[in-house]
Each structure stands twice: as structure tokens, then as C-alpha cells.
Amino acid sequence: MVNRKRVTIEDVAKQAGVGIATVSRALNNSGGISAKTKARVLQVVAEMGFVPNTSAQSLKIRQTRQIALAVPDIRNAIIPDIAWAVEQAAKQHDYRVVQINTLGNARLELETLREIKKLHVDGLVIMPLAYPKTLENMINHAGIPVSVINYGKTLSRDLKADIVGLARQEGKLVMEHLLQIGRTRIAYAGAPKDKIEERYRAYEQSLRQVDPSLVYFGEDFSFETGRQAANYFYSLKNMPDAIYAVNDMVAIGIVNRFKELGVRVPEDVAVCGIDNNLWTTVTSPQISSVSIMGAEVGRLAAELLLKRIQSPEPLEYERVEFEPRLIVRESSVKPYSRSDS
Amino acid sequence: MVNRKRVTIEDVAKQAGVGIATVSRALNNSGGISAKTKARVLQVVAEMGFVPNTSAQSLKIRQTRQIALAVPDIRNAIIPDIAWAVEQAAKQHDYRVVQINTLGNARLELETLREIKKLHVDGLVIMPLAYPKTLENMINHAGIPVSVINYGKTLSRDLKADIVGLARQEGKLVMEHLLQIGRTRIAYAGAPKDKIEERYRAYEQSLRQVDPSLVYFGEDFSFETGRQAANYFYSLKNMPDAIYAVNDMVAIGIVNRFKELGVRVPEDVAVCGIDNNLWTTVTSPQISSVSIMGAEVGRLAAELLLKRIQSPEPLEYERVEFEPRLIVRESSVKPYSRSDS
DNA sequence: TTCGATTTCGGAAACGTTTCCCGTCATAAT
């Protein structure tokens, strides 16, 4: 590769027969420059293919025009939508985004915050999975604006960050739906309670009383866990007539296994998941789910962050909540049965 | 937020009673420093929570320790795996990755390359969708090491970049499989020919003769396209006995619609897709597919790039090819029928 | 002790910008 020396602002200045200050002015149209000098300089800039050195700029203006995006795992179903949205928003403001996967590991989330400092990024969008007090602390002392994408975590009132999440517990929505279509023996299928605690809490709170035999805690959020849940419920003498699955993968697993077992969905058992990913539309029956608005949440989190970064004076911290949307599909359609017509 | 002034290397030096050069030496263990001064300095560094300013470093050493990853669309099925792999590799070498979505738009891919220059990134991993000559040109003149993730594009022999892709046309693999299980009337279902040309070429080349009625070009790569393809094939007086789908989504759509139509898979028609994404395992029947090794390809592309970046002397450009793997599932299992036992 | 060799360390230049401050020049008002 040709070791072509980078052209600097000084080269441009020399070539255009002006001072470097003038070139800078032309580039940033900061005024104090006549139209024709500016035109000439810009002309030379184009000819020489000059591109200002970001490091030098950053060093001088003390901003990197970069924000970090810390998510549990980009491979996870909902995350790409979020990442996409954040990048789009950043791009519009001429910011770059640098990715950090925290692996959904609490310790790594902390480490991440430390990493952030090294990055000298102007702001951070973080989607926490775990949420120990220490993390809150580090956010408060991050020294840069932080925007939190929050799904169901309970956040301390004085977290120094914008927070965007959902207006209503997505789990609640599922439960209400299931109850509303007349199901009475509703089961819960999900990951261990301590993983996404809130979603299980929504289950408990929506019921007068929880029948422990209708609760299945699997190992993770996978398809296989869903199948195991199905097996478990099938083994019951008294099967549930509806299942609230912690996420779509689990819901899909359940439906999949039920079909093998000859359990009819939704006639015998209704199923509803969370995430509203595409997969729910490719199964048969298609599976009801609630959209957690990943793209919208991601976009807004980024917007808020950028606004804060660019604002001269301190802003109030915002908490914005989107309305989760329930999408009813075949798996939880109300059976035609009785008193309906 | 406390406008705590950033602590600089000079503060540390003063505090430790040494020169800034010494602090720098302690930090980068570049030698020329006694063990005990080093210890003392490091001690002070820790106490003051000093973090070197990346911009200043970059400016001085003329490297940003950042690489860019340009992909068509992070939301696309296979991309997250790639992005993940690239980030992991980068992290191990203490590099950051900044994301750029090109939208799979040819014009944007070019624009991206221009964007790269502004970024002052040390290298680029790019996965092109379109591949006009101009892109090759820009890669050759990017001025930084480039690593391309290539799926089936025909690349000019003297592209100045490392290239990692697949050893065998993934489409060929599908066709061979379908032929090998004894299917004779094999159909192709996919996106318009000009979109992923190579995959269609594999179809043509594997057949003595193409029956045009067995080729269905849809609009895109979606589930819906798959369903439409299924409708089309069903309408034929003489149905195919196997279908090669351009990707898994299409394959899933086909299987989905066939089930509604009462066409049995694989008994009546075998189906095989490409990508090997999880979705193929949640349908019933589960769908055969060929893995295009996203994670491995991504990781290696990154490794090669980083090696090149860090190498003092110029390296030969490498072309590495992974072996795509065919995963046979229910949708293309050989029917039990005749001469088999 | 003295001297040369070898460590160890500090000063200062350089990286490429932005921006402050000041001089110059044109314009208009007197």
C-alpha cells in the first residue's frame, strides 16, 4: 500500500495561499471569512482530498462525536432492532456508535462502564440485564450522559440518566389478554425467577392466587426450554388452558411440542409470548405476542442522549415510556364456544 | 453533573514528583524506568483514577485502535453472528469496532467508504452486497487495510484486501444434496435473479437442463415470498419433487404454505434452504439448510485485518475459504421407499 | 578516588486541529 502521507490542514493552507486558521474557518463555516476565500479554500480542499484528522479535532474540542452502545448480546432476538435504531439516530446527528456486548453478565456490565472511560466516548446508551446497585452508582459517576434502555427493571428514582422503557408491564398485557379471552387456568413458562423477575411478578400480580403447579421455571429463554415446559404441562392431570411464555422463543417451543403431543392451540391451550419477533408469524398456529417496541425505544434513547450531549445547559432527566402493543394471532384467538353471538 | 476536570498525565507527573515522560513510560512499560519509580507512578495513577486521553494518544501514534464494520443491515438474520464475532476478535486485540449499516444499497456502500476516511479508523471489515467495480477501486484506494467478507461474489484477482468466504458455493451443496437423495424435478425459489445471482447460477449449473416452469423468482427474501412460491409450485400440473430455496426464510414460507395445502414435506416435496438459522429448527418439519459459517467467517476476517494492521511489513493478501456445512433435517430426509435396505 | 559506561529521568518537540487575539485593509463617514 502506498504510504501516501496524509494531507493536513497546513498543506491545504499553503496550497491555497492562506493561513491554517482560514482553512479551519472555511471548513466549519464559523464565519469571519469572505465568500470568495472560502470558495477558493474549499476548492483546494476538494482537490487535495483533505479530510480533517478526527483525533486532533477531538483533542481540541474535547469531544469524540462517538457514543457507546452497551447491550447484552447482539445476537439476541430483539437487540439488532435496537442497535439499528440507535445507529440511525446517531448518524443523523453525525455521531458514530461503538458497540459493546456485555454478555448479559452483571460483572461484565460493570467492566463495561470502566471500558467506557477508556473510550472517551461522549455518551452511553446502555441496556442492562442485571441491575445491581453498583451499576447505578457507576452510571451516576460515569462523567458522561447516559441513556438507559429499561425493560421492567426497577430503577432508583434519582438515577442520573434518561430512561426509556415501557408504559405498562408487557407481562401484564399478556395476562390481561389471556384472562379477557376467558381463560382461567393460566400457566407461566419462563426462565428462572431471578432472571427476568418482573415478568414473573406480572404473572403473580394478575392472579388472585397462583397455583404452583402451573408455574414452570426453565433454564433459559430458549426453544428447548419451551418444549420442556410443554412436556411438563402435558404431564399434569389438569392442564392449563392458557400459557404465558416469558418470551417468543419459549412460546414457539411450547407450540411446537404441543403439536407433536396432539394438544390443540388455541382450542385446548392458548399461548402468548413476548417480543413480537418475526418467528411468531412463521409457526402454525401463528403466535400472539406483545411488541416491546425495540426500534422506537432504541431510537428515542439515542435521541435523548444526543440532545443531552449537545445541550449547553443541564437538562432534566427524562423518563419516557412507550405503550407496548399486544398482537393477537392464532394461538390465543378466543374460541368460538358459548355466549358469544 | 460535576464538571470534574479531567486529570491529565501532567497532573499525575506533578503529584508523583516526576516528569511526564516518566509517567508515560510507566504506563506503556516501554522500559527505561526503574522498578520502584514505576511502582510509585502506577500507584499515583490508580489513586487519581487517571485514564489516558485516547484522542491525544491517537493523534500522536497515528492510530485509533478502532476498526469499522460495514454490513448491509444488522437486522438481517446472519449479520448479528458476524458482528458478534468481529467484536470478540477485536476486543481480544484491544480494538474497538464502530458499526456502519450500508443498507445493502450499492450507493451507500460507496458512501460508506468515504465515511470510513472521516472516521480515521485503522481498518475495515466490509461485507458487500452489491459489488460494482467502483467499490473495488475504492477498496484498493482506501489507504487502510481492508478485509472483505464475501459470499459468492466474484472478486477481481488483485483486490488489495484479505478475503474470507466459502470454499464451495453454498447453492451447489444444496443441489448436490437434493440430487443425491434421488430427487429429479428440482425447483428453485428465490429473489430476483439479479439479487443473489450466484445462488441461482449454482442451480443452473447443477442441472443438465433447466425447466423454466420450475424456477420461481420472488420479490425478496421473505417468508411471504416463500408462501407465494409454494402457491406457484402447487398450481403446476406437474409439481417438483424438491425445492432449493435461496434462503431459510423462503424455505420456511414454502413449508408453511405447503402444510396448509396438504403437500407433504419431504414425502411429496423435499425442501432445503441456506443460512442455517435457528428458525429452521422450530418449524415442523424442521428444515434442512446449509450453514454459511457466519461466526467463523466474521472472526477470521477480523483476525486477518488486525494482523495486517499490526504487522510492520506488508503481508501477502490472503483468501481463506470455509467449508459450508449442510445440515440435513426432516424436510429433505430421503424417503424410505425402495432399494435402501 | 576517578573515570567511563550504563541506567534512569526530564525537557521539549511534535502530532493536527480550533480559536483567541491582534493586525491589516477596505469601506464609509466626516
Place this chain on the structure above:
DNA sequence: ATTATGACGGGAAACGTTTCCGAAATCGAA
């Protein structure tokens, strides 16, 4: 013509590092 008033442009400092180079300190040997 003279001068006040801006507009315009240039020089130079500053941002926070790394690293070259030379000075000081230490050490071993004579």
C-alpha cells in the same frame, strides 16, 4: 484627505499524549 468602523485573515497557543535527545545519577572497574 483623514479617521473610525468593521470585516477579514494570520500567528500562535493550547488540547494531552509519545518519544527523541541530552543531562544526571548510578555503578563497576581500574
